[in-house]
Amino acid sequence: MRSNEPTMSTPLRTLIVDDESLARLRLRTLLGDCNAPGATVAAEAVDGEQALRLLDQGDLDLVLLDIHMPGVDGIEMVRALRNMSHVPAVVFVTAHAAHAVTAFELEAVDYLTKPVRAERLQQALQKAQRFLKERRGQDNTEAKDTLLIQDRGRAERVPLSEVLYLKSELKYLTVRTALRSHILDGSLADFEERYPRRFVRVHRNALVAREAIRALEKHDGGDEAEGWVLRLHGISEPVLVSRRQLSAVRDALKEN
Numbered sequence: 001m002r003s004n005e006p007t008m009s010t011p012l013r014t015l016i017v018d019d020e021s022l023a024r025l026r027l028r029t030l031l032g033d034c035n036a037p038g039a040t041v042a043a044e045a046v047d048g049e050q051a052l053r054l055l056d057q058g059d060l061d062l063v064l065l066d067i068h069m070p071g072v073d074g075i076e077m078v079r080a081l082r083n084m085s086h087v088p089a090v091v092f093v094t095a096h097a098a099h100a101v102t103a104f105e106l107e108a109v110d111y112l113t114k115p116v117r118a119e120r121l122q123q124a125l126q127k128a129q130r131f132l133k134e135r136r137g138q139d140n141t142e143a144k145d146t147l148l149i150q151d152r153g154r155a156e157r158v159p160l161s162e163v164l165y166l167k168s169e170l171k172y173l174t175v176r177t178a179l180r181s182h183i184l185d186g187s188l189a190d191f192e193e194r195y196p197r198r199f200v201r202v203h204r205n206a207l208v209a210r211e212a213i214r215a216l217e218k219h220d221g222g223d224e225a226e227g228w229v230l231r232l233h234g235i236s237e238p239v240l241v242s243r244r245q246l247s248a249v250r251d252a253l254k255e256n
């Protein structure tokens with residue numbers, strides 16, 4: 001049984017997405033000529049909608065993706081990928097160079113223009129392999145991380161995976177788990193920079209664990225003027241959401 005991510009000696013399980021059959025055939029042929037890490041074509045799709053169904057059904061490493069296709073195009077498809085639990089590496093393969101900036105804003109691994117040369121495809125495969133390896137390493141590191149809490153002469157390690165939110169209170173952080181609150185000497189900016197995939201900023205003084213988000217609700221009354229709160233799994237108290245962070249919070253809620 002193979003792991004969720006490929007090793008350096010394992011071919012990348014690849015989905016080719018292009019509405020032109022000759023373009024799909026050329027990519028398949030070029031992939032067969034590539035050296036290690038190499039790739040194996042697991043499936044093909046003629047548009048973004050079919051590709052999303054295939055990705056939802058199977059565990060794939062890489063998508064070679066055209067942009068201009070009928071129905072759901074390549075850009076729309078990559079935006080929809082964010083809702084999936086296992087997101088593959090994406091390499092755009094297109095006849096149009098105009099979308100390169102958008103592609104990299106969507107965290108594409110590479111952007112190839114047609115006609116694709118074998119050496120450029122080989123470079124893209126290597127980038128995809130590095131991307132997947134780095135992501136696997138980041139996931140493993142974060143899963144093992146703990147916070148050392150010092151409280152009245154007592155030290156306690158709290159797994160980062162148990163933290164529901166972090167709030168900045170004067171010079172300290174409140175670290176909230178489902179069981180209790182802790183006080184930690186640190187900064188929100190440091191946590192936001194180190195763990196961007198685990199926490200989302202919801203307020204200038206608060207980060208929330210993405211996986212803990214249960215619901216976003218309209219907040220009426222009280223002294224706060226923001227107007228929105230988050231409900232989290234495991235605790236009853238809401239967390240205020242600022243108007244400035246509302247868009248990012250909605251995106252995080254879609255990912256869950």
